[in-house]
Amino acid sequence: MDPDAVAKAFVEHYYSTFDANRAGLANLYQEGSMLTFEGQKIQGSQSIVAKLTSLPFQQCKHNITTVDCQPSGSGGMLVFVSGNLQLAGEQHALKFSQMFHLMPTPQGSFYVLNDIFRLNYA
Amino acid sequence: MDPDAVAKAFVEHYYSTFDANRAGLANLYQEGSMLTFEGQKIQGSQSIVAKLTSLPFQQCKHNITTVDCQPSGSGGMLVFVSGNLQLAGEQHALKFSQMFHLMPTPQGSFYVLNDIFRLNYA
Numbered sequence: 001m002d003p004d005a006v007a008k009a010f011v012e013h014y015y016s017t018f019d020a021n022r023a024g025l026a027n028l029y030q031e032g033s034m035l036t037f038e039g040q041k042i043q044g045s046q047s048i049v050a051k052l053t054s055l056p057f058q059q060c061k062h063n064i065t066t067v068d069c070q071p072s073g074s075g076g077m078l079v080f081v082s083g084n085l086q087l088a089g090e091q092h093a094l095k096f097s098q099m100f101h102l103m104p105t106p107q108g109s110f111y112v113l114n115d116i117f118r119l120n121y122a
Numbered sequence: 123m124d125p126d127a128v129a130k131a132f133v134e135h136y137y138s139t140f141d142a143n144r145a146g147l148a149n150l151y152q153e154g155s156m157l158t159f160e161g162q163k164i165q166g167s168q169s170i171v172a173k174l175t176s177l178p179f180q181q182c183k184h185n186i187t188t189v190d191c192q193p194s195g196s197g198g199m200l201v202f203v204s205g206n207l208q209l210a211g212e213q214h215a216l217k218f219s220q221m222f223h224l225m226p227t228p229q230g231s232f233y234v235l236n237d238i239f240r241l242n243y244a
Binding site: 003032034035036040041042066068070071073074076080082095097099101113114116118120 | 152156158160163189190192193194195196198200202204217219221223225235236238240244
């Protein structure tokens, strides 16, 4: 299993789900999952998805510029993303960067243990 | 030990060392450490410091905008940084984002297991 291919597949799945149906992200997180969104700390799948679905925009499109990944030393994988976030009705896209720490599940898949998101206000 | 305080202290130490004497970063990395620098993968303290000291600028100054941290679930800590990089002689600063995965040492300190750096070309 090529880690770069896994990272790329995860990133495509994550952002296409985010852009189409944010509530569908719930099964990527677990109870111990953490999200830091623009400095706000949120824990647990339910609270994280409540935060993401309550963001003050209806439609958006993430365009990915870079995806980097490294093994995290505990069977997990770190995925570091940069890109642009286009909000419906806004002229300019917002730059963002985001990191995920993916951990393996017993089913051979991954869940998001750590998620840190920042806008760069370019 | 407050994780946010540790992360902030690490970030201040890392970038002040980078800006004053890049070779001094060697003792923050170990043999298993990984750096992905603008997509280029480098492993091991010696190779990482060789890369950082060979970057094509002499003087620089990192100005930190945000520092976020989370426990990584394996005794380690994830630190996510955004900021500006001012190169000597350049008019405009470059935006960057960078993540570190810090792991504890037997001496009660931390070393950098994972390091991913990206310029955002703002």
